[in-house]
Amino acid sequence: MKQKLFKAVLWFILTVALCATCIVPFAAAQGDVTVEPIDFKNPDFIRGMDISSVIALEKSGVVFRDESGKTEDVFKLLADNGVNTIRVRVWNDPSTTDGRGYGGGNNDVDTAALIGKRAARYGMKLLVDFHYSDFWADPGKQKAPKVWSGMSVDEKCTALYDYTAASLNTIRDAGANIGMVQIGNETTMGIAGENSWENMAKLYNAGSQAVRDFSRDTLVVIHYTNPENSYIKTLADFLHDYNVDYDVFATSYYPCWHGSLSNLTEVLNYPAEKYGKYAMVAETSYPYTLSDSDGHPNTISEWNNNSGENMLWQFTPQGQADEVRAVMNAVNEVDGGKGLGMFYWEGAWISVGDVTGLSGDAYTKRLEQNKLLWERDGSGWAASACAEYDPDDAGKWYGGSAVDNQAFFLPDGSALSSLHVFRDVLGEDSYRIGDADGSGSIDIIDVTCIQRKCANITTNVTDDILLHGDVDGNGLSLIDATILQRYLVGVSLPYPIGVWTQGE
């Protein structure tokens, strides 16, 4: 995301004097958003979302609401609307020696564990996105963590293995259900301060080995970006030629910069067909409005002359939903069911204080309040404390959210109707895992239905529907009833309870 953040801050400088007067009235036209279902080749297709900043946002007082405005846990809202996997970034030590957070959610291992636990509460798996850095890592920046500086590559491999192993255990012990692990973030040009292919391969394999030793059921992901550049295929060859052990070839896909959907499918097909790997989109996003709502300029805005006229979809909730469906469809078209899924990037990074409609002193006052929250809680993309580690970029341009207009929530936290897309793509036959009576929710009736079925007592529910109560995937039994009972009293469990899935 670095390039976009950087563009945003440049425009911030040019427009700061104007910003109090050029705020566009908030015009997110809510309304019925509709998308066509997708016939998924992979029944477990990932409809994922990254909400890494959410803990920091909540510390800053942000609340999330359903479409009617009722306050609700954002994790429940995502699960209710069809999201089945959560992605979280992890930085080794995103704070100064005296404990001031660098911002961007201050996402250390403990924060990731908290997010993973809450995701598991609603049946969602976790993708752990290790940056192997103390702050943002992307194609322009792959700085090793502070404590790794000066290490040889072999010493870094040992440190990376140990750090990965310890972190995964911490996150799992908190109650998270870890489905996938990224060995680095957007590592197109390097990882953890190393940029030769030989050293990159060593570091990838150190991380991969830690994941293999952790669990054979957890997939290893290598993440690149710029799919519009054919170099990304060269990277797939490199991974093969250097014997990197991995399962999933992932790319970011931001449609304003990253080429056509047909090219995306072709790029993902390459490692799938040639090397038998899974392929997925690890990050995408799209604006539902051009308006900013926190006083920090957005990466896609009228200020950087992106009106959307050259885009396939409008900058509306419907356009946002259409983009998500189109990217899912492009991944689904990868041959042989190797298209694993898609993650939306930071779909809940909304304003900590709405500046919409404010001007003059009122605008300035709200912006100053927001700055205090970004600094205190790390709820903006970077805080001033990061200058210690990244003096030339984030240390200069720190501030709030550059993607609040790409979230699935209005500035007051209410869900947009576009959030439905994660469920609507499943079609009318979709159902929630664990919903043994077909009511649409998980409750004690589901437990009773399973118990009656297992005792050969007649129920009003057909066998097809009752089978949706098979939460452990081993066929319907009293164990499923027990698992559901534990879920209903608030226990985090490694089963996809309540997650929407595609019917037969």
Ligand code: CA
């Ligand atoms: Ca903003």
